[in-house]
Amino acid sequence: MAHCQRSVNTDAGVSVYRTAQGAHFAGVVTCGSVWHCPVCAAKITEGRREELQHAITEHVKNGGMVYLVTYTFRHHQGDDLRDHVKSLSEALRKMKATRAYKRVMEEACVIGTVRALEVTHGQNGWHPHVHELVFALPGMLEVLAGIRSLWTAAVRKVGLSANLEHGFDVRGGDYAAEYVAKFGKEPGEERGWSVARELAKANQKAARGPKGRTPFALLEAAAAGDREAARLFQEYAEVFKGRRQLYWSRGLKDKLGVEERTDEDLAKRVDEQSELVATISLEDWHHVLRHDARFELLQVAERYGTAGVEAFLARLRGAPGTHQGRFWLKRQFGPGWSEIMH
Numbered sequence: 001m002a003h004c005q006r007s008v009n010t011d012a013g014v015s016v017y018r019t020a021q022g023a024h025f026a027g028v029v030t031c032g033s034v035w036h037c038p039v040c041a042a043k044i045t046e047g048r049r050e051e052l053q054h055a056i057t058e059h060v061k062n063g064g065m066v067y068l069v070t071y072t073f074r075h076h077q078g079d080d081l082r083d084h085v086k087s088l089s090e091a092l093r094k095m096k097a098t099r100a101y102k103r104v105m106e107e108a109c110v111i112g113t114v115r116a117l118e119v120t121h122g123q124n125g126w127h128p129h130v131h132e133l134v135f136a137l138p139g140m141l142e143v144l145a146g147i148r149s150l151w152t153a154a155v156r157k158v159g160l161s162a163n164l165e166h167g168f169d170v171r172g173g174d175y176a177a178e179y180v181a182k183f184g185k186e187p188g189e190e191r192g193w194s195v196a197r198e199l200a201k202a203n204q205k206a207a208r209g210p211k212g213r214t215p216f217a218l219l220e221a222a223a224a225g226d227r228e229a230a231r232l233f234q235e236y237a238e239v240f241k242g243r244r245q246l247y248w249s250r251g252l253k254d255k256l257g258v259e260e261r262t263d264e265d266l267a268k269r270v271d272e273q274s275e276l277v278a279t280i281s282l283e284d285w286h287h288v289l290r291h292d293a294r295f296e297l298l299q300v301a302e303r304y305g306t307a308g309v310e311a312f313l314a315r316l317r318g319a320p321g322t323h324q325g326r327f328w329l330k331r332q333f334g335p336g337w338s339e340i341m342h
């Protein structure tokens with residue numbers, strides 16, 4: 001991850017591309033970690049969102065309906081995240097193996113499910129939860145509500161207590177579509193997590209609300225010097241490493257015509273509409289890294305194109321090579337720069 005968007009993997013230098021969504025680099029290492037890297041996560045979840053949206057559209061076209069089910073249990077401050085996640089998966093596995101659960105699936109004519117593991121951290125500590133898209137027939141809300149008692153029993157079996165009111169939830173049609181539209185996006189943000197927020201010092205208060213902070217909100221707070229947030233992010237990072245973000249039940253992708261793509265494929269994906277703005281020599285790239293100016297470079301590329309990047313690099317070459325460089329640049333680059341910074 002430390003090499004992501006930083007280490008160069010060709011001798012040809014680093015290219016900067018521009019799309020309608022913004023500018024990005026090519027020719028640099030891509031880590032492809034959906035849990036740990038905000039840059040890769042944004043690209044991966046965008047790709048996953050397209051897959052989910054496609055699946056829902058196909059299913060509805062075939063006369064089906066997609067339900068959104070949420071599973072969670074009671075949690076307390078100080079509970080260990082690893083234990084929590086383990087219990088959550090175990091309770092789900094136990095419940096899904098029961099005959100009663102399979103009967104509900106049959107009755108609702110379920111052709112498959114997609115499960116997403118998510119976690120936030122709030123006043124009561126870690127809050128891991130599972131959202132599941134259930135591909136069934138219309139009018140099955142009541143049938144699916146029958147899962148509630150099965151979930152409560154499964155949670156008890158693994159030694160935890162389900163909050164009867166909030167431990168299980170099932171909603172029809174629009175909720176599933178709304179969930180998918182927001183999938184992987186930070187609360188209140190239309191375009192997903194972006195480094196811009198680090199600079200903009202987004203309002204942390206909102207994130208401290210009842211729903212708690214997402215891992216990337218914790219990371220952002222850590223970057224701003226919050227040590228407790230840093231510790232929490234590390235705990236999360238270790239527990240989630242290697243886990244799959246989305247789990248499609250067997251055969252569902254085939255049924256709905258969704259092709260298999262790995263996280264890495266998605267993180268490396270280059271938009272066909274990409275326009276090459278500039279190719280940066282290795283020497284210039286070192287200037288960019290030394291001044292910690294990758295974000296600013298992308299902003300310049302996005303707004304001012306090739307000429308902007310050339311002017312920006314020329315400034316960097318002349319900029320003093322100290323950690324004050326960033327500050328210096330801000331002063332030197334003039335109105336264009338301050339516009340970018342604010």
Ligand SMILES: [Zn+2]
Pocket residue numbers: 001004005030031032033037038039040041
């Ligand atoms: Zn990455």
